[in-house]
Amino acid sequence: MLFLGLFVLILAKEAMVDVNCNPDLASNKLSLDEIRDSLIRQEDTIVFCLIERAKFPLNPKLYHRNHGFTGSLVEFIVRETEAIQAKAGRYENPEENAFFPEHLPRPLVHPHKYPKVLHPSGASINMNKPIWDFYFNKFLPLLVADGDDGNYAATAASDLACLQALSRRIHCGKYVAEVKFRDAPHEYEPPIRSQERDSLMKLLTFEAVEEMVRKRVEKKARVFGQEVTLNNTIDGGKYKIDPLLAARLYDEWVMPLTKEVEVEYLLRRLE
């Protein structure tokens, strides 16, 4: 019985560790699968973050510019927290992009060696301004209830978790673009040479895949956002966030911005 328990634990632990977008490009086929697995796993993270942010009401004082800081309280908290994480080497990982990349302190730790797989001129693309904008100005008011419960620090920490999860997902577009380019350079090179943004966008758009992602995210919001009790049947119909809103987040912002990252990356791919 003890042996069986240990075996189950070992199996569980082996299945647990996340795959990164940052692939080993020795084998392209494996890598595209790895990136897809990572994007799917990141959906769970994003849905968890949304559910946790929705615990708090809007707490609008966080977003006003009247605290005597430069900017709002949420800007202060995000900027300062990013600075600490920079010291711990967060932005040495090419999958991570800061919201306030100016004046980030240098890492205090010996940085990990990440494989260099991205084209240098694409590596610096940072889509965090539009992410910040849609998250606070368009999405958040749809996600949370009005009100002020005073939990500003916890709410801002929760906003930061959402922003970082969305940013990581959207910037994985660089890896998607790199792998797609390596898989079929003959397809991508002509529109890159003529800098045809629309043609590239068409090459990167798969309606059926996008529909599947929307549906899966909606299902995840339903599964992870349900109230679990010992007696209920799974999926009792009462959710902590609106599952359709999670799907809309992907439809209106996450997938379009990911493709924009891909296009921007490809436009610089032959520099």
Next chain:
Amino acid sequence: MLFLGLFVLILAKEAMVDVNCNPDLASNKLSLDEIRDSLIRQEDTIVFCLIERAKFPLNPKLYHRNHGFTGSLVEFIVRETEAIQAKAGRYENPEENAFFPEHLPRPLVHPHKYPKVLHPSGASINMNKPIWDFYFNKFLPLLVADGDDGNYAATAASDLACLQALSRRIHCGKYVAEVKFRDAPHEYEPPIRSQERDSLMKLLTFEAVEEMVRKRVEKKARVFGQEVTLNNTIDGGKYKIDPLLAARLYDEWVMPLTKEVEVEYLLRRLE
């Protein structure tokens, strides 16, 4: 159709906002229900945090004392992040307890008015040292796989989220104790006057309730930790964390430490 959508959204938003432990004690009966609802909701947060921490391997460099900091890298990140959150008023909320409460900066924002419901001498109980100890030294090695993927900052942020969620849950014991005391002072006063720790512990222990909590947490780990695909039946049997380990976390550490908070609180309740 649009109207229906809006109606569903409004319903979802009303159901969303979290209840706090910190109750309005005008009505004791309501408050005990509120605290129970909050503890149940916090189980979801804790399970989400565990699942997110388990994305990363152990990353043992975070916990070594050889970076030239005072203490380990994770200590540095937790201490510095707490300082930022203190500036945003996190520790003005009597439900929140810092892991490094010494030298916390004062809030830069006008603090929210939290209802004063706790007895002053119990309010200062801080169980974070044993929480830190069991989390890093006993629980974490069971939760995550061995290995180093270099994501130290993200891993430490994830550790902090786990620690804060566990700390908040365990310190809710103060509110539980306060409400229980107000409900039946005649039962609690004699063992408090004679400072009988064991009698208090007995009064606070309900085996059947604890068994229900363990089972519910295990079920939550199974529901929230499953791999959700469009085709699978719910609960495919493959989990991101071991559901039994989540139950064990509650059994061995969360519930005993919550009761220890309750006992410590009650021992000071008549001061």
